[in-house]
Amino acid sequence: MKNPFENLDKVMEHRVRLQIISVLVANDSYDFNALKELLDVTDGNLATHLKALEREKYISISKSFVDRKPNTRYKVTERGRTAFKKHLDAMEELIKQQRK
């Protein structure tokens, strides 16, 4: 049988990134400040992880202005959604295997 470790997504092995993707999979879109509040992380920390996810094209970004303040919204891409599902399956598989 194939080693399930190979199916784990390297980018999503970091918990904050995994959390960001899971929030975006559950919602149409989420903005930076709401994400920050929900995940309880610092601006810089969140921005770094968002950049990493963006580089992999797992999320897309749209910038706009709300009341003249910049508002950045994030969406999960199809690529990100597929990767998230695969990563979850791999985690489940690992847990199952190690229980035996």
Place this chain on the structure above:
Amino acid sequence: MDKNSDYQKDIESIRELMERSVKFVSLSGLSGILAGCYALIGAAVAYSMIQYPLSPISYRQESVQDIYIIIKSLVIALVVLIVSLSTGYFLASKKATKSGTKVWNSASKKLLVNLAVPLLTGGVFILFLLFYGHFGIAAPACLIFYGLALVNASPNLFDEFRYLGYTEIILGLISTALPGYGLIFWAIGFGVLHIIYGAMMFKKYDR
């Protein structure tokens, strides 16, 4: 193995986050119970004003036609609504502070929009009903549109709200067939059901 419990923790945190990012979890079951009590008090006041010598379940086929009584009942209903919403907001902000979150977040904003569409539609519709003198189906229409609003907003609420929504819709339809019993159905829908579901949710989520 250490790594194993790590994955399990990851999966747990994902599940919790996905729910918390969509659902308005600060809502307190207690506010449902209290809203139900206010509605029952309101219904009792309205009953004493409108039907008093008559038994509330005595057989009638005609509904109230007096515009002054309608306006008085509307005022009572509005007071019940405002007091219920303030109680709900107060208890929700208390619960949110306790768990270190905010009432006003992405989930509660979505909830508000999803509730507002059917509720405002229903509100305007009912005002037109009253304006043209169709008093008998105003109370059932309240129940039906409220039920539709709950079903529509149920992704942003605890699962029980979907069933509360279905129950309100069914109750509203039964009430439509029985004009003249509007007040008693109103008391069941907004009073008794809120107390029952509120108690269920209080038991499940507030402890």
